[in-house]
Amino acid sequence: MQAFRFDPVALPESARQLRREVRDFLAEQISKGGITPHRNSWGSYDADFSALCGERGYIGMRWPKRYGGHEKSALERYVVTEEMLAAGAPVGAHWVADRQSGANILAHGSEQAKQEILPEIAAGQCFFAIGMSEPNSGSDLAAATTRAEPTEGGWLINGTKIWTSSAHRAHYLIALARTAAKTEDRHAGLTQFIVKLGGDDVKVRPIYNLYGGHDFNEVVFDNTFVPAHRVIGKEGDGWRMVTGELAFERSGPDRFLSTFQLLRQLIDALGEQPDRRDRAALGRLVAHLATLRTMSTSVAGMLERGESPNLEAALVKDIGTTFEQEIPEIARLLVEARPGLERGDPFNEALARAVLTSPSFTIRGGTREILRGIIAKGLGLR
Amino acid sequence: MSELKDIFLSTCDRLLGELNTTDADDHGWPRAAWQRLVELGLPAALTPQHGDDGLSVADALAVSELCGYHTLALPLPETLVANRLLALAGLPIGDQPLTLAATAGETVRLDREQDHWRLHGELSAVPWGRHADAVVLQVESDQGSRLVRIAGAGLAWRAATNLADDPRDDASVDLRVEDSQCPPFPAGSPSLLEWGALIRALQMSGAMRKTLKLAVDYANERVQFGRPIARFQAIQHQLAVAAGQLAAATAAAEDAARRTDGRDHGFSIAVAKARVGEAAGLVAAIGHQVHGAMGYTREHTLHHGTRRLWSWRDEYGNESFWQTRLGTLAASGGGDGLWATLTALQDSSEEQQ
Numbered sequence: 154m155q156a157f158r159f160d161p162v163a164l165p166e167s168a169r170q171l172r173r174e175v176r177d178f179l180a181e182q183i184s185k186g187g188i189t190p191h192r193n194s195w196g197s198y199d200a201d202f203s204a205l206c207g208e209r210g211y212i213g214m215r216w217p218k219r220y221g222g223h224e225k226s227a228l229e230r231y232v233v234t235e236e237m238l239a240a241g242a243p244v245g246a247h248w249v250a251d252r253q254s255g256a257n258i259l260a261h262g263s264e265q266a267k268q269e270i271l272p273e274i275a276a277g278q279c280f281f282a283i284g285m286s287e288p289n290s291g292s293d294l295a296a297a298t299t300r301a302e303p304t305e306g307g308w309l310i311n312g313t314k315i316w317t318s319s320a321h322r323a324h325y326l327i328a329l330a331r332t333a334a335k336t337e338d339r340h341a342g343l344t345q346f347i348v349k350l351g352g353d354d355v356k357v358r359p360i361y362n363l364y365g366g367h368d369f370n371e372v373v374f375d376n377t378f379v380p381a382h383r384v385i386g387k388e389g390d391g392w393r394m395v396t397g398e399l400a401f402e403r404s405g406p407d408r409f410l411s412t413f414q415l416l417r418q419l420i421d422a423l424g425e426q427p428d429r430r431d432r433a434a435l436g437r438l439v440a441h442l443a444t445l446r447t448m449s450t451s452v453a454g455m456l457e458r459g460e461s462p463n464l465e466a467a468l469v470k471d472i473g474t475t476f477e478q479e480i481p482e483i484a485r486l487l488v489e490a491r492p493g494l495e496r497g498d499p500f501n502e503a504l505a506r507a508v509l510t511s512p513s514f515t516i517r518g519g520t521r522e523i524l525r526g527i528i529a530k531g532l533g534l535r
Numbered sequence: 536m537s538e539l540k541d542i543f544l545s546t547c548d549r550l551l552g553e554l555n556t557t558d559a560d561d562h563g564w565p566r567a568a569w570q571r572l573v574e575l576g577l578p579a580a581l582t583p584q585h586g587d588d589g590l591s592v593a594d595a596l597a598v599s600e601l602c603g604y605h606t607l608a609l610p611l612p613e614t615l616v617a618n619r620l621l622a623l624a625g626l627p628i629g630d631q632p633l634t635l636a637a638t639a640g641e642t643v644r645l646d647r648e649q650d651h652w653r654l655h656g657e658l659s660a661v662p663w664g665r666h667a668d669a670v671v672l673q674v675e676s677d678q679g680s681r682l683v684r685i686a687g688a689g690l691a692w693r694a695a696t697n698l699a700d701d702p703r704d705d706a707s708v709d710l711r712v713e714d715s716q717c718p719p720f721p722a723g724s725p726s727l728l729e730w731g732a733l734i735r736a737l738q739m740s741g742a743m744r745k746t747l748k749l750a751v752d753y754a755n756e757r758v759q760f761g762r763p764i765a766r767f768q769a770i771q772h773q774l775a776v777a778a779g780q781l782a783a784a785t786a787a788a789e790d791a792a793r794r795t796d797g798r799d800h801g802f803s804i805a806v807a808k809a810r811v812g813e814a815a816g817l818v819a820a821i822g823h824q825v826h827g828a829m830g831y832t833r834e835h836t837l838h839h840g841t842r843r844l845w846s847w848r849d850e851y852g853n854e855s856f857w858q859t860r861l862g863t864l865a866a867s868g869g870g871d872g873l874w875a876t877l878t879a880l881q882d883s884s885e886e887q888q
């Protein structure tokens with residue numbers, strides 16, 4: 154049996170220094186009224202704030218300088234992302250581009266695509282969406298039926314993507330499409346394309362979520378043209394790349410800090426001297442949070458060493474999202490709650506947001522069941 | 536350095552596997568098995584002098600994880616810690632089994648009487664008390680915290696056991712103690728209770744690793760409905776949950792083990808005992824569910840780990856005890872202080888060796 158290793162990582166002084174810088178920057182933003190700390194951080198879209206982050210060098214941190222990056226380590230990037238999330242900063246606009254799309258283009262994109270897109274992302278001026286899911290292809294991603302056919306100078310794409318977060322505000326979307334008919338190898342024949350959004354050949358329709366918010370969309374490609382240099386990697390290599398992104402997508406602090414603002418509000422609501430039972434409940438959450446930080450930092454260390462910790466990332470996401478979902482369930486029993494999105498007091502608003510968003514935590518980015526399947530495979534059970 | 540650690544731990548792993556002392560011996564002290572540990576120098580592996588060989592505190596403490604994995608029925612982790620504290624306090628160390636008497640509530644007092652001290656109170660559930668050469672305690676006095684070493688043989692032990700049948704003995708003490716027997720407790724060190732919690736956290740990580748291994752192997756071997764039960768998704772997912780608990784527990788315990796010399800060891804040890812203890816119950820339950828009736832037998836080895844998990848999570852402070860400490864800390868800083876507190880404690884108290 155393989156035991157999953159999360160070797161401890163010590164943060165270098167440069168990362169600690171950066172933490173202080175980011176914290177000062179965010180404190181200043183909060184005092185200026187630029188940030189409201191109890192919103193749901195990476196779900197909050199604020200293009201001005203993203204541009205500011207770009208100016209300060211907080212996007213594309215690990216990329217080469219010639220593409221607008223800052224050549225920092227995975228641990229430095231880790232510190233910046235967790236400080237943003239913990240402060241409730243509205244990082245939603247650039248989140249996906251910074252976390253995975255940019256890294257994907259850097260690793261497999263054409264030179265031309267790198268030059269035209271990466272510096273824009275790093276400047277906080279260019280945002281991405283993920284076009285993987287389709288009406289009949291959710292967990293079973295290889296069932297994608299969106300097609301791409303070669304044409305003069307590039308490709309024509311037809312098909313429908315769904316649940317595409319931020320497609321109505323992003324500049325590009327990375328679409329997974331079939332470039333060859335399905336064969337016995339279900340994972341073959343898939344390719345990733347960088348699709349420009351905003352034109353007439355891509356229709357983006359809103360899908361409202363359960364509390365009436367508009368984050369995700371349906372995206373219909375109607376003979377959408379993609380120039381050849383915006384194919385990512387080799388034709389037919391899409392599956393390998395999609396799975397290669399997963400360690401970035403699943404292991405970060407965004408997979409356990411989604412309801413952190415509620416935890417902050419809970420502490421204030423309990424006051425300075427909660428009774429023993431309440432302190433134990435609170436302390437349990439602290440123990441979980443501290444452990445998740447240890448694990449997630451460890452994965453950042455693996456990424457820094459050039460490993461692909463996909464299994465470890467699946468584990469962090471599984472226990473991290475369970476933790477995020479537990480916080481509202483515990484908070485509502487410790488404090489007499491009247492959750493409401495606009496109740497006017499921060500505890501009840503944070504609670505409302507946490508309750509209403511928490512079902513999505515164990516669905517987006519790979520469902521809990523899919524993650525557990527991956528872990529079981531790692532254990533040698535499948 | 537890390538090569539040395541690998542050699543050290545693989546040697547220990549082999550020896551502990553061979554010893555196969557999974558049950559406390561009804562017929563007395565297993566002298567021969569202990570002697571094998573002595574031959575490897577293990578009882579003194581955590582003393583500061585030993586560090587000169589290039590093994591860090593965390594490396595030596597990792598033996599505790601192996602003791603848990605092999606469900607060793609001997610007080611080696613307790614002896615490692617006791618010898619370290621004795622050496623730091625300037626008292627003699629030795630090869631014989633030692634134990635740590637520390638409970639979440641204070642039950643023993645040290646009072647000054649003319650030119651000596653009087654130690655009196657109740658020792659309760661002392662691991663391997665009746666077999667220990669000496670008991671090491673941390674006792675508060677009006678002259679600060681003291682490390683006290685008392686000979687085990689002189690005490691009237693009332694034998695008792697934990698859920699795994701390992702000795703957990705009681706004794707009443709009322710003794711005259713000389714200054715030389717109770718030096719100040721080593722400054723900057725985790726408290727005795729914290730050391731106890733840390734070794735139990737590491738032992739539990741090991742016992743969980745063993746429990747999961749047994750369950751995974753069993754799932755791949757046991758055939759029902761014409762296929763190994765490992766093919767059933769319900770089984771796969773339970774084991775995946777157990778793997779997540781094991782990974783979190785191990786990360787927390789190892790993190791604490793490498794911070795014992797740091798300033799903020801108290802936080803990481805509290806996190807470890809609380810987090811590992813919670814995982815222990817879950818992993819034990821899953822281990823049993825996957826094994827069916829077979830795992831409920833005396834004959835099968837599963838219970839050597841699971842009964843210890845159920846015991847160890849309660850020893851040296853249960854989850855609730857350590858969670859309360861963490862909750863008190865979190866409440867004192869308010870909501871806005873939580874993140875700053877957490878990052879300061881986790882960033883700063885790195886290993887200082």
Ligand SMILES: Cc1cc2nc3c(=O)[nH]c(=O)nc-3n(C[C@H](O)[C@H](O)[C@H](O)COP(=O)(O)OP(=O)(O)OC[C@H]3O[C@@H](n4cnc5c(N)ncnc54)[C@H](O)[C@@H]3O)c2cc1C
Nearest residue numbers: 283284285286291292316317318513516517518520522523
């Ligand atoms: C808030 C949110 C944002 C999202 N944003 C994006 C985005 O930007 N881009 C994008 O491409 N997608 C996005 N998604 C879609 C997401 O990736 C999918 O929802 C997810 O992959 C699951 O697919 P599905 O919803 O079709 O569920 P299904 O795959 O139909 O699953 C339904 C249920 O069946 C279970 N199930 C499925 N297969 C198995 C199996 N083999 N074994 C056991 N159980 C199984 C699942 O775990 C789940 O519980 C988003 C989803 C949400 C909720």
